Structure formats: C-alpha cells, structure tokens
Amino acid sequence: MPLRERRRVTGIESVGPYTLVRVDRGNLDAGVxxxxxxxxxxxxxxxxxFSLCLAEAGELAFLxxxxxxxxxxxxEVSVGDSLHVFGPLGNGFRLDVERPVLVGGGIGIAPFPFTRSVLGAGTPVVLGFRNSHFAEAAALLPGAEVVIDPVLVTEALPAGRDILACGPEPMLEAIRRIxxxxxxxxxxxxxxxxGACFGCVVEIDGTLKRLCLEGPVIGGAPAVFPAVPA
Ligand SMILES: Cc1cc2nc3c(=O)[nH]c(=O)nc-3n(C[C@H](O)[C@H](O)[C@H](O)COP(=O)(O)OP(=O)(O)OC[C@H]3O[C@@H](n4cnc5c(N)ncnc54)[C@H](O)[C@@H]3O)c2cc1C
Ligand code: FES
Incomplete structure (x- = not known):
C-alpha cells in the first residue's frame, strides 16, 4: 500500500560516485x-x-x-533533513523464479541489494561499470562478478538462469535479445x-502505456521503446 510521508534522513554515504541516502522508515512499506x-x-x-536499494530495520535507503x-x-541533503517519500509504486520483479541471476549496469545496481536480501545472499550477481571508480559501488553486493568497459555484462552471463536486470537501455536491449x-x-x-501525468508513456508491444503503472519491471518479451508522448 503506497503512502506519502515526510521522513528524516538518518545517514549519507559515498559509494564510489554514488550517494546512499538512508531515511527512517516510518510507516512506509518496502514493497517488492x-x-x-x-x-x-x-x-x-x-x-x-528511485528504486529501493536497501530495506533494513527501521530504515529505507536509496542509491x-x-x-x-x-x-x-x-x-546533497544532510542527516536530520527531511525528504518526502511516496511509495512503493509500480510493478517489481517476480521473485518466484527457480534460478535467478541479478544483472546490473551502473546505477542500475540500485534495486539489487534489496532484491538479494529477499532472494538470498547466495543469489549470483553480475555487474557492469564504465570504470573502476564506478565499480566501487559493487561493494553493496559482495561476491558479485564485476566487469568493466569494454567488457560487457552480456559476456559474463551464466547460462540457464532467470535474468532480473536493471541498467541502461542498450544493456537491457542486449539482454532482451539474448x-x-x-x-x-x-x-x-x-x-x-x-498514472496521472502521462509523462512516462512508452511503447510496449505496440501500445502506448504508462511505465509507472505497467512497469518499471516488464518481462516476457515485450517490445519497449521509450517514446515522446503524442
Ligand atoms: C523507476 C525508476 C527508478 C529509478 N531509480 C533510480 C535510482 O535508484 N537511483 C538513481 O540515481 N536514479 C534512478 N532513476 C533515475 C532518476 O529518477 C533520474 O536520474 C532523475 O529523475 C533525474 O532527475 P534530475 O532532476 O537529477 O535530472 P534531470 O535534469 O531531470 O535529467 C538529467 C538528464 O537525464 C535525463 N533523464 C532524467 N530522468 C530520466 C529517466 N528516468 N530516464 C532516462 N533519462 C532521464 C534527462 O532527459 C536529462 O538529460 C530511476 C528512474 C526510474 C524511472
Ligand atoms: S509518471 Fe505520471 S503517469 Fe507515469
């Protein structure tokens, strides 16, 4: 059940080039x-x-x-500041898969610390980054296989796995082809x-749809082409 709450910032950490912002959870549900x-x-x-990055006792964190x-x-917020937080929203990953592998590119790693905490610490993870500074963010997912450009995550995918992926559009398109x-x-x-503003309209299976309602996670071979609303 999505709620809109004003939450207090409880922690801020640099993770490579990214910033992990923690807020106290209040009545917010972490969702899927x-x-x-x-x-x-x-x-x-x-x-x-923002994807939820971590859901720990009494806290939510966003990367x-x-x-x-x-x-x-x-x-750039400080500990003690307030943020308005509204969610959880949209459709998350289906977790009822037999052999999951999490595949993240760049800031696309954001949902996977939470995802792995739900699926189990042994869930394999493949991460791709543009350089070693960005790859410092892999610390959020210990044991992940990390590749750095020009090596691509698609070259490191284990066979026979159910892929859950988040990352730049070309990465998602390449995974969808595989x-x-x-x-x-x-x-x-x-x-x-x-669903109110139609600012997120994309083409899915030939039909214009609002990604905030139909996604952001879409599976099962849809054609997805981000498009300017007509
Ligand atoms: C479902 C979802 C989950 C997300 N999760 C995260 C997350 O966990 N961490 C994170 O850092 N970011 C995440 N993002 C992206 C983040 O919301 C955008 O980067 C942010 O809205 C940009 O706002 P801005 O005001 O900083 O930049 P803006 O000035 O709005 O944008 C800067 C540039 O990025 C482009 N841009 C902005 N938003 C998007 C977008 N959503 N897709 C493609 N291009 C865009 C703009 O066209 C512009 O060129 C997520 C986006 C979505 C839709
Ligand atoms: S973000 Fe407003 S309709 Fe999707």
Whole structure:
C-alpha cells in the first residue's frame, strides 16, 4: 500500500560516485524489489523516481546518481533533513523464479541489494561499470562478478538462469535479445509516479502505456521503446 510521508534522513554515504541516502522508515512499506518510490528534496517542486536499494530495520535507503538538479538536491541533503517519500509504486520483479541471476549496469545496481536480501545472499550477481571508480559501488553486493568497459555484462552471463536486470537501455536491449523472457527494469522520466501525468508513456508491444503503472519491471518479451508522448 503506497503512502506519502515526510521522513528524516538518518545517514549519507559515498559509494564510489554514488550517494546512499538512508531515511527512517516510518510507516512506509518496502514493497517488492524493483518497485520505486517518488522522493522529493526540501524546497523542490517535483519528486524524482528511485528504486529501493536497501530495506533494513527501521530504515529505507536509496542509491543516488546525481545527474541533474533533482538528484543533486537529494544527494546533497544532510542527516536530520527531511525528504518526502511516496511509495512503493509500480510493478517489481517476480521473485518466484527457480534460478535467478541479478544483472546490473551502473546505477542500475540500485534495486539489487534489496532484491538479494529477499532472494538470498547466495543469489549470483553480475555487474557492469564504465570504470573502476564506478565499480566501487559493487561493494553493496559482495561476491558479485564485476566487469568493466569494454567488457560487457552480456559476456559474463551464466547460462540457464532467470535474468532480473536493471541498467541502461542498450544493456537491457542486449539482454532482451539474448533472453526474451528476462525481467527488465526500464526507465522513463516520471513526474507523478501513479498514472496521472502521462509523462512516462512508452511503447510496449505496440501500445502506448504508462511505465509507472505497467512497469518499471516488464518481462516476457515485450517490445519497449521509450517514446515522446503524442
Ligand atoms: C523507476 C525508476 C527508478 C529509478 N531509480 C533510480 C535510482 O535508484 N537511483 C538513481 O540515481 N536514479 C534512478 N532513476 C533515475 C532518476 O529518477 C533520474 O536520474 C532523475 O529523475 C533525474 O532527475 P534530475 O532532476 O537529477 O535530472 P534531470 O535534469 O531531470 O535529467 C538529467 C538528464 O537525464 C535525463 N533523464 C532524467 N530522468 C530520466 C529517466 N528516468 N530516464 C532516462 N533519462 C532521464 C534527462 O532527459 C536529462 O538529460 C530511476 C528512474 C526510474 C524511472
Ligand atoms: S509518471 Fe505520471 S503517469 Fe507515469
């Protein structure tokens, strides 16, 4: 059940180039791995969507890649500040698979510490990063197989596994070509997160749909082409 709450920042850590922001959980449900939360920094008009990275006792944590004004405002909060947090939203990963492997690219690793905590610490993980500084974020997933550009995650995929993946669009497209049944967490700009603004419309199986409602995780060989709403 999604709730919107103002939560207190309890911790901030640098993880390679990313920032892990912890908030006290309050009444918020962690939801299913792969679902997302709309998080809004103090004084900003629009929230931004984030996967839940960690759900530990009394806390939720988000891994932030500060690429623009919204993400930077969240990455620059201080302990004791408040964030508006709304979620969990959308559809997460189906976890009832026999032999999961988690595949993350760059900031796409964000949902997988929580996912592995639910699936079990022995769940294999393959992570890809652009350089060794970015690869420091693999510390969030001990024991993961890590590849660095120009080696791609698709070259390190174990055979016979049920793929759960999150990462840049070309990575997801490459995985979909290898395994049309892979569960893929897609991204689109989202202003509301609950179906009201149509800002996240994408083409799925030839039909325009709102990714915040139909996704962000989509599996079973859909055609997904992020598109500008008509
Ligand atoms: C379901 C979901 C989960 C996400 N989880 C995380 C997460 O865990 N950690 C994290 O750091 N980021 C995550 N993101 C991406 C994050 O929401 C965006 O980077 C953020 O909204 C950018 O806001 P900004 O104001 O900082 O930058 P903006 O100024 O809004 O954007 C900077 C640049 O990035 C592009 N852009 C912005 N948002 C997106 C997007 N969603 N997809 C593609 N391009 C975009 C813009 O066109 C622009 O070129 C997620 C996105 C979605 C949809
Ligand atoms: S983000 Fe508003 S409709 Fe999807």
């Amino acid at each position: 791995p792969g679902q997302f939360f709309m998080v809004e920094a103090p004084g900003r008009v629009l929230p931004r969507p 932030i890649d500060a690429i623009g004004p919204g993400t930077t405002a969240i990455a 395994d049309p049944a892979a569960q893929l967490a897609w991204e689109a700009p989202m202003a509301c997160g609950y």
